[in-house]
Amino acid sequence: MVVMVLFAISAGPTGSSDLIFLLRTAPALPPRLLIRRPVSRRSSADRPRPASHRSSSAGSARSSGSCCSSSSAPPPPRRRRFLAGGSDAGRAVATRRVLDMGAGENNPLGAQNAWDMLSEEQSQKHITTGSGDLNGILGGGIHCKEVTEIGGVPGVGKTQLGIQLAINVQIPVEYGGLGGKAVYIDTEGSFMVERVYQIAEGCISDILEHFPHSHEKSSSGNKQLQPEHFLADIYYFRICSYAEQIAAINYLEKFLGEHKDVELCIYTSQVRIVIIDSVTFHFRQDFDDLALRTRVLSELSLKLMKIAKAYNLAVVLLNQVTTKFTEGSFQLTLALGDSWSHSCTNRVILYWNGTERYAYLDKSPSLPVASAPYAVTGKGVRDVSSNHKRVRVT
Amino acid sequence: MANMPVSEMRLPPHLAHLLAARRLDTAKDVLSLPEVELMAVLDAGLPTARAAVAHVSEAACPPCQTALALLEERVRLGGGGRLATTLCGLDEALGGGIPVGKLTEVVGPSGIGKTQFCLKLALLGALPEYYGGLDGRVLYIDTESKFSSRRMIEIGQKSFPQVFRQEGLAQKMAGRILVTRPTSLTDFTKSLEQMKVTLLQHDVKLLIVDSMAALMSLENERATGFRQHPLRWTLSFLKSIAEFSRIPVVVTNQVRSQSNVDGYHFSFEVDKKDGNNCTGGFDSHLVAALGIQWAHAVTVRLVFESHSGHRFIKVAKSPMSPAVAFPFVVETSGVTLLSDEGIDVTGPEITSIRCQGKNVLAQ
Numbered sequence: 045m046v047v048m049v050l051f052a053i054s055a056g057p058t059g060s061s062d063l064i065f066l067l068r069t070a071p072a073l074p075p076r077l078l079i080r081r082p083v084s085r086r087s088s089a090d091r092p093r094p095a096s097h098r099s100s101s102a103g104s105a106r107s108s109g110s111c112c113s114s115s116s117a118p119p120p121p122r123r124r125r126f127l128a129g130g131s132d133a134g135r136a137v138a139t140r141r142v143l144d145m146g147a148g149e150n151n152p153l154g155a156q157n158a159w160d161m162l163s164e165e166q167s168q169k170h171i172t173t174g175s176g177d178l179n180g181i182l183g184g185g186i187h188c189k190e191v192t193e194i195g196g197v198p199g200v201g202k203t204q205l206g207i208q209l210a211i212n213v214q215i216p217v218e219y220g221g222l223g224g225k226a227v228y229i230d231t232e233g234s235f236m237v238e239r240v241y242q243i244a245e246g247c248i249s250d251i252l253e254h255f256p257h258s259h260e261k262s263s264s265g266n267k268q269l270q271p272e273h274f275l276a277d278i279y280y281f282r283i284c285s286y287a288e289q290i291a292a293i294n295y296l297e298k299f300l301g302e303h304k305d306v307e308l309c310i311y312t313s314q315v316r317i318v319i320i321d322s323v324t325f326h327f328r329q330d331f332d333d334l335a336l337r338t339r340v341l342s343e344l345s346l347k348l349m350k351i352a353k354a355y356n357l358a359v360v361l362l363n364q365v366t367t368k369f370t371e372g373s374f375q376l377t378l379a380l381g382d383s384w385s386h387s388c389t390n391r392v393i394l395y396w397n398g399t400e401r402y403a404y405l406d407k408s409p410s411l412p413v414a415s416a417p418y419a420v421t422g423k424g425v426r427d428v429s430s431n432h433k434r435v436r437v438t
Numbered sequence: 439m440a441n442m443p444v445s446e447m448r449l450p451p452h453l454a455h456l457l458a459a460r461r462l463d464t465a466k467d468v469l470s471l472p473e474v475e476l477m478a479v480l481d482a483g484l485p486t487a488r489a490a491v492a493h494v495s496e497a498a499c500p501p502c503q504t505a506l507a508l509l510e511e512r513v514r515l516g517g518g519g520r521l522a523t524t525l526c527g528l529d530e531a532l533g534g535g536i537p538v539g540k541l542t543e544v545v546g547p548s549g550i551g552k553t554q555f556c557l558k559l560a561l562l563g564a565l566p567e568y569y570g571g572l573d574g575r576v577l578y579i580d581t582e583s584k585f586s587s588r589r590m591i592e593i594g595q596k597s598f599p600q601v602f603r604q605e606g607l608a609q610k611m612a613g614r615i616l617v618t619r620p621t622s623l624t625d626f627t628k629s630l631e632q633m634k635v636t637l638l639q640h641d642v643k644l645l646i647v648d649s650m651a652a653l654m655s656l657e658n659e660r661a662t663g664f665r666q667h668p669l670r671w672t673l674s675f676l677k678s679i680a681e682f683s684r685i686p687v688v689v690t691n692q693v694r695s696q697s698n699v700d701g702y703h704f705s706f707e708v709d710k711k712d713g714n715n716c717t718g719g720f721d722s723h724l725v726a727a728l729g730i731q732w733a734h735a736v737t738v739r740l741v742f743e744s745h746s747g748h749r750f751i752k753v754a755k756s757p758m759s760p761a762v763a764f765p766f767v768v769e770t771s772g773v774t775l776l777s778d779e780g781i782d783v784t785g786p787e788i789t790s791i792r793c794q795g796k797n798v799l800a801q
Contacts, residue, residue, distance in 0.1 A: 240505050
């Protein structure tokens with residue numbers, strides 16, 4: 045669904061006004077909004093630029109704000125931290141724009157400048173998986189505003205990774221995390237709360253290791269770093285049939301609205317990740333009409349993508365594997381069929397390579413195909429320790 | 439809640455009437471239709487269809503809990519709810535024993551001790567809590583006619599001599615174990631349907647199905663291709679029983695051999711594997727009889743296998759525990775671990791099932 049974003053800069057450093065306007069086809073848009081037309085921004089750029097006067101127009105406030113702060117170049121990496129800190133407001137505005145699609149006066153299509161998208165992308169923080177190698181192939185971690193599908197054979201660690209992400213999304217902002225909450229939709233009943241507690245403890249001990257001075261901080265900071273605190277911010281839905289699964293995803297939008305962040309902006313949700321473990325289970329159980337299943341599933345994935353964009357959160361779908369007969373032999377492939385495989389932005393396959401667990405990035409609009417080892421330890425998902433790696437030579 | 443009648447959802451009256459007139463009686467009926475089809479069925483505009491979906495979804499969505507609330511509930515119910523197997527090492531690895539509310543699978547080659555293990559579990563389910571049991575009834579679905587009361591009592595007498603010395607206790611314990619012997623899948627399905635009632639009426643604390651695969655292979659001879667559906671249904675039903683009755687459910691699974699050495703691979707793995715495939719290409723190896731879909735669905739999988747002269751119990755899949763294996767023997771007192779120290783298992787060995795027993799014929 046994602047249209048390749050090409051951009052051309054015709055003028056010099058101030059040429060942001062001449063940027064060809066393209067729109068990343070947000071799948072959430074109703075079809076009538078998908079007509080694209082180049083829009084000249086000159087009129088808006090020629091106007092006086094005090095952004096504060098036009099704060100009512102969310103679109104231009106965002107674009108002028110971010111361009112000024114980075115002097116019309118994409119923010120250099122070392123400024124990211126600064127931007128990341130200040131990005132909450134920007135994020136909120138951007139989110140607002142998606143919702144107000146078509147309402148802005150300068151931007152009747154609700155389109156977003158590719159330049160803005162770039163700086164927004166760079167200011168986004170990613171949700172760490174716990175393993176540096178795995179983050180490496182994912183471009184820093186699980187991305188917000190995107191749907192990521194993770195599949196693999198039984199026992200390879202899908203649920204572990206799911207729980208890990210539900211914990212990691214909550215790492216407080218001052219420790220380099222997102223400080224968000226998590227929604228965990230469990231269709232299989234494999235969510236073991238004792239294990240969640242263990243992983244939360246593991247995460248906290250790693251935070252304290254990286255920030256040894258945090259002990260001296262105020263008591264409020266330490267209160268955040270309690271496993272109970274982490275557990276209280278995971279909203280858990282236990283789903284027992286596919287109809288409930290559809291219902292839960294439909295209801296999610298309202299749920300997220302109710303749990304929005306009061307401090308920042310009404311359109312930013314506190315929930316920054318939605319995990320469905322697994323998206324497959326019930327759809328493999330009792331669906332006889334496969335054509336209907338495909339239609340229901342594609343509608344479901346559109347809804348998830350819309351939620352991901354609108355609330356600036358990551359959606360992670362865990363998927364099972366199945367065998368498929370291709371080219372004269374049976375091969376493993378992720379379940380739910382070929383049309384489903386189009387519906388996720390990123391697809392990661394977990395598999396065994398020798399004695400190690402590997403993740404393989406099968407599909408991504410922006411990153412190369414790659415694989416990386418990871419390990420599931422008592423503390424959760426981590427890097428494979430270096431001495432292990434040496435064993436694996438040949 | 440998927441079967442919740444629309445009439446009980448307190449929808450706005452016009453929506454309720456509309457849905458009732460179109461015979462969309464349950465949440466499932468409404469939600470199974472894509473938006474456009476729902477518009478066609480309701481003969482109404484998009485806003486109406488969306489409103490209907492939104493209302494029904496909210497009503498049908500199960501309530502949300504925080505993980506903390508789950509943990510507190512678990513603590514309140516006491517210790518997380520496990521059925522200790524009395525095999526210390528295994529219990530420790532599993533975090534206390536067979537988890538309550540989850541589906542646990544025991545898979546292994548024939549004659550290795552799966553039924554022995556199940557008999558012991560059945561007995562433990564019936565034992566008073568004082569001796570580490572669940573103090574309830576046990577429903578034992580015996581599809582292969584392997585259940586032996588005599589053997590079970592023997593196991594009991596050897597492993598809990600202090601309990602079974604008491605007068606009449608053997609009778610009392612054995613009386614708590616209800617054995618059903620369905621002969622076909624239809625039978626089995628029927629008994630499953632009655633099971634929810636049975637579970638409530640009889641205070642059943644443990645459900646054992648020995649074995650699941652036997653039922654499926656029976657069915658398979660009659661109608662190939664029909665195999666998946668009843669299995670899928672059974673699967674989610676067993677899971678829901680486990681969860682809502684808060685009991686452990688244990689099922690056994692057989693193995694079958696597969697000629698392909700490496701098993702299945704993802705397409706992107708194939709090129710790499712071709713090189714080292716040549717070694718021992720004619721060996722056959724064992725895989726669990728119920729396929730990969732079943733394997734995904736079980737929460738805990740224990741593999742019973744034999745290699746290097748010993749039998750092993752291996753924790754092959756568990757959301758709680760790392761993969762470890764324990765050597766065991768089957769004695770008169772049932773399955774006994776030789777060592778409580780687990781052997782760490784890594785890589786593909788975790789999921790493989792090996793069977794290298796003593797071959798009498800070869801001597």
